[in-house]
Amino acid sequence: MWPRHTDRAYPMASVIPLGRVSADAGALAGAKALNLAAMMRARLPVPDGFSVTAEAYRAHVSALRLGRPQRDCLAAIRELITASELATETAAEIRAAFRRLRTPLVAVRSSGTAEDLPGHSFAGLYDTYLRSTDADGCIGLVKQCWASLWTERAFDYRDKNGFEHAKAAMAVVVQQLVAADAAGVIFTADPVSGSANRIVIEACWGLGEALVSGKVTPDRLVIDRDTERVVERFVSTKSVETAFSPTGSPVEQTVPAARADKPSISDAIALKLARQALRAEKLFGSPQDIEWALAGPNLFLLQSRPITTLGKPPGRTVGAEAKSWEDRQVWSNTNSAEVLPGVLTPLVWSTVGEFIGDLLGSVIGRLGISFGDNPFIGEVAGRAYTNLNTFTGMVRRMPFASRMNQAQMFGGQNLKPEDRAKLELGADDLPDIKVSPLKTLLKLPGFLLWMSRHGPGRGREWIAASLDAYEKKPRPDLTRLSEQELSDKAIATLLQMRVGGEGLGYALGGMMFTSVLYDLCKRWFNDPTGINASRLLAGTGELRSAEAGIDLWRLGRLVADSPELRETVLPAGSWTDLRPRLEITEPGRDFLARWDRFLHLHGHHARGEMDMYNPRWREQPDYVLDVVRSFARAGDKADPEVDQRRHAEEREHLKVALMARLRNPVKRWVFDYVVRKAQLSASIRENVKDAAIRVFADTRALVVELGRRLAARGVFADADDIFFLRFPEIEPVVSETAGNDVRARVAERRAEHERNLALSPPAIIVGKYDPVKHKPDTVDASAELKGLAVSPGIVTGPARVILHAGTEQVVPGEILVAPFTDPGWTPYFIPAAGIVMDQGGLLSHGSIVAREYGIPAVVNVGPATKLIKTGQLIQVDGDTGRVRILK
Template sequence: MARRVVPTGPVSVSLALVRGPKRTTEPLTMDWTQQSNGVRRQGIACETMFPRTGPQKTDHEFCSESQSFPGHDPMYCIPLNTYRISLARVGGKGLNLTKLTQAGFPVPGGFIITTDGYEAFVKSAGITGWMATEADRIDMSDPDAVAALSERIRARFRTGTMTQELAAQIRAAYDDLGRPKVAVRSSATAEDLPGMSFAGQQDTFLNVLGKDALLTAVIDCFSSLWSARAISYRARNGIEQSEVSLAVIVQEMVQSEASGVLFTANPVTGRRTESVIDATFGLGEALVGGQVEPDHYVVETGTGRVLEEHVGAKATIIRGLAEGGTETIQEGDQPTRALTDAQIDMLVDLGRRVATLYAFPQDIEWTFADGDLLLLQARPITTLFPLPRMAEADHLRVFVSLGTVQGVLDPFTPLGQEMLKGLFAGLCRVFGRQATIFDQPIVHIAGARPWIEATSALRNPLGRRMFLNAFPLLDPGIAEAVRALANDSRLPMGTMRLSSLARFAPVMSRILRSLLFALLQPEAALRQAQASVEDLVTVIEKQVHLAGTLQQRLTLFEWLGHQVLFPRAFLPLAPLIAAGYASLSVLGRLTARLEADNPDLPPRLYMELTKSLDNNVTTDMDLELWQTARRIREDAQACAEFEAASPEDLARDFHSRKLPDPVQQALTDFLDRYGMRGLAEIDFGRPRWREQPLPIIRALQSYLAIADANLMPDTVFQRGQLAAQEAEAYLAEAAAKRWRSPAAGSLVRWLVRRVRTLAGFRESPKFLFIRLMDMVRTALLDSGQELAAAGVIQRADDLFFLRLEELKVLAMCTDGDWKKLVASRRAAHAGEMHRKPIPRLLLSDGTAIYAGLVNPSEADDRTIVGSGVSSGTVEGTVHVVFDPNHAQLQPGEILVCPGTDPSWTPLFLAAGGLVMEVGGMMTHGSVVAREYGIPAGVGVDRATERLQTGQQVRVDGSSGHIQLLG
């Protein structure tokens, strides 16, 4: 048996690099001692993560952890000024009110009936657990079923009886308050959590007077946890019905002169520098309930300057009655402002202080009574997209969504974020800046998603020009948004520094030499690049084999990002791709000239030249998957079993090696070669097809349903090759005629040869990234298996929910509750999966820019406008897909999705057309659609909302128009 040699110092290997006509060799060295020394230098220890003194109380943990003592009744009611309480006992609203009260804000007095009181009531009513069980039995997508369920549950609450202990404590707390008129509000335990807005899901009861009325209101408030709105909201957001509870807040009512809401950031634009106020006369319930047109103010928070003002009608007023309860008065239009300038200033100042307390913008309910400003509640503005952590700057900063460009809009795992940072640290090192995962300045994280800071490029004259020329090809929506910022005084143009040019010069010189070599000898350049790729793969395989411990595998992880992915995997290959697309760009301009002179020329003919390109690893993968389907089809019985079984059963049988032999072998052969791919594969922590083959199985079942020989992928590919040849001949002839010279035709053919040879290589750097990352990922999973077997973590892939520094600690010491930390990260990641939509662009003032292409002159009720990226017209049935792992297209359907990465392309072979919300001419989905001859429109604003599965549409891939039929 071979013995693994564990390295203890630097290991050097030679790696051939593509530099021009000759291959040069440079050593690629990794020091295995680097990481452990780094950990010791940073002074990281187990105690840093998990202090040995035991669990620490959180800031809001109730000081009396025990809910009851021998001989004492449970504590059901606690005053608002109670110190240290927990979310689990008082819910989100209650927790916020106690924090605001303790901080000295003007909150009306009151008390909280804790979740213990709710649980005591449902127990006495004999319905503990019954509600969630009933909820599990119905179809949550059926509104009538949800409404009927809600009525059944609330009826049980109405017939329930409150325990004597609970009722006595509520009466006593009400006595201590002075028996005033009170407001009774809900406070759910899942309420006002990050990314969750439960406003309006439960009921509020105002101006309640007397003990009996209070007890009735409390029971009604308890039951509102099971309103149809609340049940549906929890189901949509993946919150278990059995995991929620409710506290009730009882607060003294005041005679409100004016009430409303204050947002400490603009909830429409996201701008953190603006406060937004809506105000009306009387109680604020008319405003919150949508019964009144309020006054509306947008105020510049820093200066108090009113930027927008609209005086609403305020025709409906709700006031409290002396005997309890409320009345609604129709006053007619009220031209008088509800607030004075001084009151607006008071509100803005209050909002600024509350937002500072929470370190996040807040949605505040407020009221003025007897001239005094009172704060009724505050919660985070959950609709705001979070901003990256950043240093203060005296100018605007601009962040571009990397996910939009890559077609990956999901959140990244923590270790996936670290790998991206390492990749861009490697980019910095190429240009002479010594950066690490922890201090690289390019990638920032917000909403668990990566954002590229483009500020420096946009403040540089050359950088801005390059950005505005390149991004229309990647995402026209981003390009339009940036173009609109060109005259923004907050983004002043800088100057080019000679030192910056000097830093770029050596690298650019190498790139230009390789670019020239690729243009002059495309086939030779391609062969050298392919050889360098295999050399690099061999090097990494050797290093992975040498890495035998978690500590060494983490060293390998850092080394891969800092010294391999960008410097060794991308930079040598990029000039070939640039040569291919530079040639295509010239052809595009030549074609535009020819189209201007000859209206009979087919539109955007140069697009045909990119159909069925050679040397595209993604196309090769999809065609090999088609061949896998053909292998399955050769065995009639195995094919019939495969088609009849559910994809889930087939995936389970594949892992247990129970599939029919021909199917098992065919699928194994494919995954041996391409199993490192997967959905959102640029996220290091996401599962691969090897682990979750469900999407591949679904794709194979779709392929087996293709009966028309003209739709079979290999036939489509061959047809694309012929179309490209015809387009080349057509353009060459047209150019020779237009310029009256055979040389013009020869130039066209010269350019086409480079496009056909090199443009398909576009997919190779990313494919190489995924191959290399997969080797390190597999090694880390081995460590994860060892830790899971030892009980340190639950599953091997838990490692991907820890950050690099945490993993370094874990490699040295396994003490601590790592399972709890991972569970919290998984929960946060699952919550972020529900966040929609995702901005294309973020500005440092909080502005979030979402929109794609919108051209009102071209759109109408039946036409949706995008950017045409793959010529042709097709009619078909819409199939909206958010997750390719759980989608199966019927041949000819129109695939409508937010965006795509290579893991989506197996669906393309069955699709008749493509519509995407993001992307441009050169993004992945567009390139592959052209290669397969699929008409495609991209950058279509809110396509997945405006189109619905089952609709009939016509997609014009030349214009980008999607027309609704029928």
């Protein structure tokens, strides 16, 4: 079961100096040692060391008589490997080789004999140890490396890729450890785009562990291979580094502020490193991924392996074959995570994809463009991700849209360089969006006419008519409907969305005017951050979700202004207990009338309200009551309606001042026209979405009642099990033709839902999502964060970090820090002094509401909720997009 091998150059060898590892010793010393030895022979700068061979490993485990390796006994295997004594002769050889290194500082790394085969990379699967030790300590570290061959992750990787566990073996490389001033990796070809002409360097201060572990965003340089010039340079704020403690163990420490923003390597060192790396590439005959370290003026190459994830550059293949179409798909949640946050249930998935596809298809179809079978939205670990291949292919074929700054409008502008590089899609990466240039040209006049009929004036009329129709629609008693009627009505309600193309047309028209306004301010008034455009759009009114916040504030003021209501409403207690007490007094009945009106108008809202799984406000009266109580206690918060009137005056004064700077009368007319249209459009996108949310809320009510009925007759274990069926699966369950596996199907999907909740996929993913390959986005701690300025003004105050709406309240004067916001978060905006969001763009809900309320806001910050803590004093600069952590 644990076979032994010999190598003809070193029969039964246990320890070999690196310089003596021959080119045919791969099965004995492993790929890492083989490559290091080759670089040493080529006189490349490699730290001295030795290989503890795979034969030593086999001899060690053979003596343990482990039997057939099984996943459930991996911990026991690791314990046996590390606890058992090494053979006397092997231990003596390691001690002698260790003494020849003449340093206690060593790097002990795996050198697996199956490592980095074509198309596979074992990088990061096995343990590495960097520390000061003695000879016996070195033996212990070697055994720890061997044991890492039997972690669950390594075991699963071999299973997934078809490697036999019984043949798995590991050599170990022990090298002199470089006490690096800076370190990183260099790729002799761009691993993302596949361009062989781009040499990519990533660097950080200290040892490379801070980079590998994701604790710091590295500096990034790109060198043109032909000209040997640095053509791209990104310098990050590197607030932490890994260095050696006085005891010789690696420790994470803060980088002094004077050094944090400086380049970790100079251009001269980068060019020197590139030349050394190209020598290694020539030596091995393929593009290489090389770890390096810089100590003083001296460069060292620590290991080299082929780039196993090399992409396909436009127009040609790299390596033996091109990446598959699936592997070249680029997925992003930079906007979809705001609209559809979190892990979605199967019921929601079965409606959202079709709903979004139908809406967009109805618009681009007017230009003779069709997605065909290409996906626009997809599921990644249960979350909604946009397919950027399809999106880019569509945008490049649509008039006007190709000129719009999508990142600024919707989010994604603050991406790291490595993520931005993933978005550089070549022509070969774009799907065959079905379009005939002649057909599009012929349809263009009709499309422009259709867009002209979807101006902001008509948009407001359409929204008002939709709201009026909703108000007049009869509300049936759901408890009186049969299961079949509930199912049919839910489907019929959702079908209303199929005619939602009109609403999307009004939303697109409004977005176009907003985009043009920001562009004009940038071009005509030297306003790169868009502060003037944001001020011109502040407090324009008629935003339904903002009205929900104001109506809640009014309920709070009603309580605050009435001694009787204060005495009744403010003490702790549930809505169920409170309502009967309100019904017996005149002030109480007045409050109830306004309360009921509020829930009628706004009760369809919820956190993550596009997800029907989430309960609506009307289902959670205790949450709404807590918000009303917090507003009643706030007392000193200014009336938001007064703020809106003040913003209206400021808008008009700013518009007059800006128009006075335009000497050309045509420009003045154009600017005045665009401002008026953009101000009329400011609320339309959100109000169109509000109309859609009403439909989703009505559908949820039907589904919840149906789930309750099916649970009552034993079909489901719980009423909300219905959300773990897809919509087409509900009808067979109702008609009792679904078979007997419904509960098992639901249980399996619930388990998958729970597994997905534990995952943290990054914002940008290339290919099929793999939790091992696609690590969560790294967070670089910094005292200053940069995002997108969306609502002007500068404010300083304590932070209130809230990850889930409904869990806590914002105290007046606090700055709300949230991952995203939708109308379910609106109550937090009234008392907030400022807004900071991880995600978002100029047209995101939080941005629009912040401008409506006149609150300074910065969005698209990235890791704000991970770096800022509740209670910290922060400054939000809504003019420049900076967020500073003061203390």
